[in-house]
Amino acid sequence: MTQVSISHLNKIYPGATAKAVDDLNLEIESGELYALLGPSGCGKTTTMKMIAGLLEPTSGDVLFNGVSQNPIPPEKRGAVMVFQNYLLFPYMSVGENVGFGLKMRGVDKETIQKKVAEMLELVQLPGVEDRRPKQLSGGQQQRIALARALIVQPNVLLLDEPLSNLDAHLRDEMRELIRSIQKDTQITMLFVTHDQEEAVILADKIALMFDGVLHQNDTPNKFYEQPATEQIARFFGGLNFLPGKLDGGQFDSSIGRFSVPQGVINSGEALMSIRPESIEMGAADGAANIAKGRIISHVYMGTHSRYKVMVKGELFQVVADPQSIRHFKEGDEVNLRFAPEKVWALPK
Ligand SMILES: Nc1ncnc2c1ncn2[C@@H]1O[C@H](COP(=O)(O)OP(=O)(O)OP(=O)(O)O)[C@@H](O)[C@H]1O
Numbered sequence: 001m002t003q004v005s006i007s008h009l010n011k012i013y014p015g016a017t018a019k020a021v022d023d024l025n026l027e028i029e030s031g032e033l034y035a036l037l038g039p040s041g042c043g044k045t046t047t048m049k050m051i052a053g054l055l056e057p058t059s060g061d062v063l064f065n066g067v068s069q070n071p072i073p074p075e076k077r078g079a080v081m082v083f084q085n086y087l088l089f090p091y092m093s094v095g096e097n098v099g100f101g102l103k104m105r106g107v108d109k110e111t112i113q114k115k116v117a118e119m120l121e122l123v124q125l126p127g128v129e130d131r132r133p134k135q136l137s138g139g140q141q142q143r144i145a146l147a148r149a150l151i152v153q154p155n156v157l158l159l160d161e162p163l164s165n166l167d168a169h170l171r172d173e174m175r176e177l178i179r180s181i182q183k184d185t186q187i188t189m190l191f192v193t194h195d196q197e198e199a200v201i202l203a204d205k206i207a208l209m210f211d212g213v214l215h216q217n218d219t220p221n222k223f224y225e226q227p228a229t230e231q232i233a234r235f236f237g238g239l240n241f242l243p244g245k246l247d248g249g250q251f252d253s254s255i256g257r258f259s260v261p262q263g264v265i266n267s268g269e270a271l272m273s274i275r276p277e278s279i280e281m282g283a284a285d286g287a288a289n290i291a292k293g294r295i296i297s298h299v300y301m302g303t304h305s306r307y308k309v310m311v312k313g314e315l316f317q318v319v320a321d322p323q324s325i326r327h328f329k330e331g332d333e334v335n336l337r338f339a340p341e342k343v344w345a346l347p348k
């Protein structure tokens with residue numbers, strides 16, 4: 001059982017002007033599955049390498065169960081990292097790759113063979129022991145890298161985008177596999193991804209980074225329901241941000257006055273945000289918190305329909321159920337309802 005604390009962690013690469021990681025603080029509880037999320041280049045791999053001990057921090061510390069890991073070499077930390085480009089040993093067979101960590105620990109040959117077979121079974125590639133890594137597909141190699149990490153039963157497992165080379169179907173299966181392994185073994189796991197959907201499906205908690213800085217650290221639903229900034233809301237698929245002025249839960253804008261009882265702020269210049277799927281289209285005239293607009297486009301997506309609705313020069317994007325195309329068409333006038341429990345005030 002290992003609890004991981006990241007304390008004022010900084011990394012400036014030699015010759016770089018900007019910090020790759022900027023004063024990062026994070027607590028990962030023992031047995032927790034955490035996602036480290038953010039766009040390409042935001043510092044995810046850099047953070048992970050510092051936790052594993054493969055990269056020296058410029059300043060700050062990583063602690064396992066309260067003990068500073070700065071002086072401890074990577075092989076003594078009990079943390080194993082699976083790399084973005086998985087780095088299998090090309091001249092070893094798949095079986096030797098998977099069993100490598102046990103061989104280093106002096107485990108006998110027979111036990112290694114048995115464990116390797118178990119691990120290959122687990123990642124759904126039984127019987128490939130004698131092949132070379134290059135005789136497997138990219139996605140299969142990723143699963144071998146996962147097996148190689150799991151075989152040593154690490155206290156902390158660090159996965160750097162381990163599913164990026166898998167097709168959608170296999171990725172779903174591997175997510176479930178990772179989730180179930182994590183729940184069964186109670187390994188503390190940090191999972192890097194730039195895909196918000198993947199983070200939400202897998203993780204107990206998500207740490208979202210932009211440009212080396214941690215912006216929000218929360219349970220997945222909070223990123224949808226209570227984002228801290230417009231940038232975060234946009235990263236999670238938020239599209240509607242209406243500028244205006246907020247005073248005691250009342251929001252005044254160019255398209256009308258609305259009740260906005262919740263948010264990051266409660267007065268002053270603000271943005272009323274509402275997710276596309278939270279807007280109710282077609283509310284009756286006279287209902288509260290509505291605005292009248294005109295449908296300017298719609299797209300049928302099979303599982304849902306997407307609309308663009310112009311309200312006095314402000315564009316709103318609405319996601320509705322697929323059948324709604326029977327009731328609404330381009331050019332129609334409609335009321336949009338911004339339910340008070342679904343709007344969220346953000347700083348402008
Ligand atoms: N060895 C290095 N030397 C100098 N700069 C580096 C080095 N490695 C990474 N960087 C820079 O540090 C920043 C963070 O890189 P990092 O690899 O941590 O990003 P990432 O979030 O993992 O991105 P991705 O999703 O593309 O893998 C980037 O601006 C990158 O260009």
Ligand SMILES: [Mg+2]
Nearest residue numbers: 044045046084
């Ligand atoms: Mg990376």
